[in-house]
Amino acid sequence: FLPPSSSGGGGGATAKDRAGKDIAVDKLLADSAPIDRVISLGIDVNGGDATYIVINDKQIANYGINAVCTHLGCVVPWDTGAQLFKCPCHGSQYNADGSLHRGPAPMPLALVKAAVQDNHVVFSPWTEQDFRCSDLWCNKDPYWKK
Ligand code: FES
Numbered sequence: 001f002l003p004p005s006s007s008g009g010g011g012g013a014t015a016k017d018r019a020g021k022d023i024a025v026d027k028l029l030a031d032s033a034p035i036d037r038v039i040s041l042g043i044d045v046n047g048g049d050a051t052y053i054v055i056n057d058k059q060i061a062n063y064g065i066n067a068v069c070t071h072l073g074c075v076v077p078w079d080t081g082a083q084l085f086k087c088p089c090h091g092s093q094y095n096a097d098g099s100l101h102r103g104p105a106p107m108p109l110a111l112v113k114a115a116v117q118d119n120h121v122v123f124s125p126w127t128e129q130d131f132r133c134s135d136l137w138c139n140k141d142p143y144w145k146k
Pocket of ligand 1: 069070071072073074087088089090091092103104105
């Protein structure tokens with residue numbers, strides 16, 4: 001895919017930490033597990049901005065995961081030990097790629113694109129088919145597409 005041309009432009013948004021500062025990729029990778037999910041302030045997909053940066057094999061994946069539960073909108077924490085997102089509100093669980101593991105949530109967590117530019121993570125809208133498959137969901141058009 002074509003990454004956004006510049007941070008903040010073309011629908012892109014630079015991932016920020018809790019203090020609102022741009023996240024530096026080199027420091028993030030040094031501080032993270034080889035497989036990790038790091039919450040950040042990202043792009044507005046579902047009316048919520050919390051977005052997970054996906055780290056697989058010590059590299060930033062080309063997608064991020066919206067952290068808002070598709071049941072009733074709680075922010076879903078990442079459980080490193082279980083390698084699942086576990087919603088504290090009503091028990092929904094999502095796999096490491098945000099696909100639905102267990103309800104009551106009806107849909108997977110929304111996706112955004114992620115690209116590394118100038119040592120920052122830049123999110124942009126994901127408008128292509130959802131590449132994930134689970135028992136309940138596979139290769140659908142994104143429900144979050146506006
Ligand atoms: Fe997440 Fe209900 S809001 S399970």
